[in-house]
Structure formats: C-alpha cells, structure tokens
Amino acid sequence: MKSLLNILWLGLKELRSLLSDIVMVVFVIYAFTLAIYVQATGTSSEVNNASIAFVDEDGSALSKELFNAFYPPRFKLPELISAGDVQGDMDRGRFMFVVVIPPRFEHDLRAGRNPDLQVNIDATAMQQAGIGAGYIRNIITDRVSSFLKRTEESGPKPINLVIRKMFNPNGISSWFKSVVAIINQITLLTVVLTGAAVIREREHGTLEHLLVMPLTSFEIAMAKVWANGLVILVATAASLLLVVDMVLKVPFAGSVVLWFVGVVLYLFFATALGIFLGTISRSMAQFALLIILVVLVLMLLSGGSTPVESQPKWLQYLTYLLPARQFVSFSQVIIYRGGGLSAVWRQFLMVSAVGVGFFVYSLALFRKSIAVTK
Helix, strand or coil, rough: HHHHHHHHHHHHHHHHHHHCHHHHHHHHHHHHHHHHHHHCCCCCCCCCEECCEEECCCCCCCCCCCHHCCCCCCCCCCCCCHHHHHHCCCCCCCEEEEEECCHHHHHHHHHCCCCCCCEEEEECCCCHHHHHHHHHHHHHHHHHHHHHHCCCCCCCCCCCCCCCCCCCCCCCHHHHHHHHHHHHHHHHHHHHHHHHHHHHHHHHCCHHHHHHCCCCHHHHHHHHHHHHHHHEEEEEEEEHHHHHHHCCCCCCCHHHHHHHHHHHHHHCCCCHHHHHEEEEECCCCCHHHHHHHHHHHHHHHHHCCCCHHCCHHHHHHCCCCCHHHHHHHHHHHHHHHCCCCHHHHHHHHHHHHHHHHHHEEEEEEHHHHHHCCC
C-alpha cells in the first residue's frame, strides 16, 4: 500500500511539473487537434479540382462533347488553349492535364481508323497524375462509345461486375489519415513526454532529491508511466471526440472501449521506450536525435504510412515484433471493420508481451543509472 501511495504522489508531481511547462502543454494541445486536422485534410490521394485544358484541332461535335464531359469536383472547368501554348503552360504549372484532340478525329473514328488522342500529364504530382489519367481514360472512353452509338445506353455485357468498397465506400482519405495521425501522435508524444521528464529531473537536480527519499526505482518509473500515459490518454479521447468525430465526421465502427484498452496497452510500451531513451540520453539534444532515429522509424514501419505488404519480406517479419505495427493493425480492425476482442486478441497479447519485456529492461537500465548517480 505504501508503494502505491508513493507512485500516486510521484505521479501527481509529474502532472504538476508538466502542467507548469506552458510550451509542452501547448505542444500537446496542438499535436492532438490542429496537427491531426491538417494531416487528415492537407494532403489527399483523390483527384480533386485538377486543372485540365484541351487543344481542339478537330472542332467537331465529338470534340466539344469531350470538352464538356469534365467538370467539378474531380476536375476544374477545362480551358481551350492552342497547341503552341501547351509546353509553356505546363512548364508554369497552369495545368496538370492537357488533352490534345487531333484534326479529323471524329471523321477517322467513324471510319474505323482508331485515331490517337494525346493526354499530356504533369507527373510531378505522381499519385494524382496516375489516378487522374485513369479518370480521363474512363470519361473519354464512355463519351466516345455513347457518341458512336447515339445513345447513353450500353449494349449487353458478358458479365455484370459489381464493385463494393468495404469500410470506406466513398474512398475518403481523411477517414484513414486522421486515425493514423492520432496513432503517430500517441507514439511521438508519449515517448517525448516520458523521456523529457527523466532528462528534466536530471538537469534540474530533482533526481538527487528523490534519491535521498525512501523510494525505489520501480516507484519512480511507474509514476512517470501512469502520469504521462494519463495525459496522452485524455488528449487522445478529446481528439477522437472533437476532431475525428465532430469535425472530420469519421465513423467509428467498433467498440471505443475496446480500442482504448489497446491504447492503454500500447502506452505501457511507449512510456517504457521514453524511459529508455531518456535514461541513455545525456541531454535534450541527444534525446531529440534519438527520437528521429527511433520513433520516426517506428512510424514508417508500422504500416500507417505505407502497407506492410509493400515492404521486403525479411523486414515484414521484423516489424511483426514492433508494437507500433500491432497498434496500427488492431486500430484498423476495431475502428474501420468493427472487429471485436476475438479479432484483435493476438495483437493485444503481442503488444503486452513486448511492452512488459521492454519495461523490465528499461527499469533495469534506469535503476543502474540511479545507482551510478548515487
């Protein structure tokens, strides 16, 4: 009981110390509000308001119909330009796509000569350029087919292909990016707060005050774990409610309680990692460099930014041991697919096992550093 009271009072000291650091408080608020909103909406993989122009050297009814087939929100209203302006306008970045309709295009098409239609693409925006090229191909193909048949109705097809997008029917990227942003902020902020607390006590000399008290290294470490973990947990809950749910309107298919159970398990690992990095760092500058080397790598290999399947096979096996990958995995199962405990218990078990193992190692290292300080 005395040990629990020591952990409680030490944790309250950690909370007071954090709340007195205005810069850190503002950073936490920004990271779980505006940063998540910007990351979710600032970049998009969909084609939205793409600039497009036409060089109409045919002047036929079909070329005019193709020109009028492009409209918002996928594309901006197209502009007519001359062939001599194509290079200069694309060099200046005025248009992402320029469609060149050659002379006698409609005549050759009716004669069955299969004329060429040129689409110039600014591939500096690679993802939007690739998706936009597919949109342009489909729109032009449909318009040409309906024009030749003089009807909007298509003939009989050998199969009826029905495409069903599960979990994200409209393909809205902010649904995915907002949750990934929260996951990344949980990893980053938990490690930063816990590690900074260890270094701050060493730099300010408060660690020596703790050493003269009847406290154990376990009590000191556990106080940092629950205090900083509680701050991140509250910030995550507020961000999920205010930003993800109310502002971005992202649906939560599964159990919120079950997801937060997984968050608590992951916070145990992340705080242990923060204690480890704070223990081996001798200054805030060293700690910042270790954050770049360790935390950013965890984010990149977690599967949140790119699918794990796109990584080399040998690396996929290594990432299976990373709690960050398991965190992203069970978050996707619970939030998007509505999975229950039976679908995520393996990820929960892996995060718990690695978290406990890493905490024991970090605690031993922390105890050794305290012994050296004494």
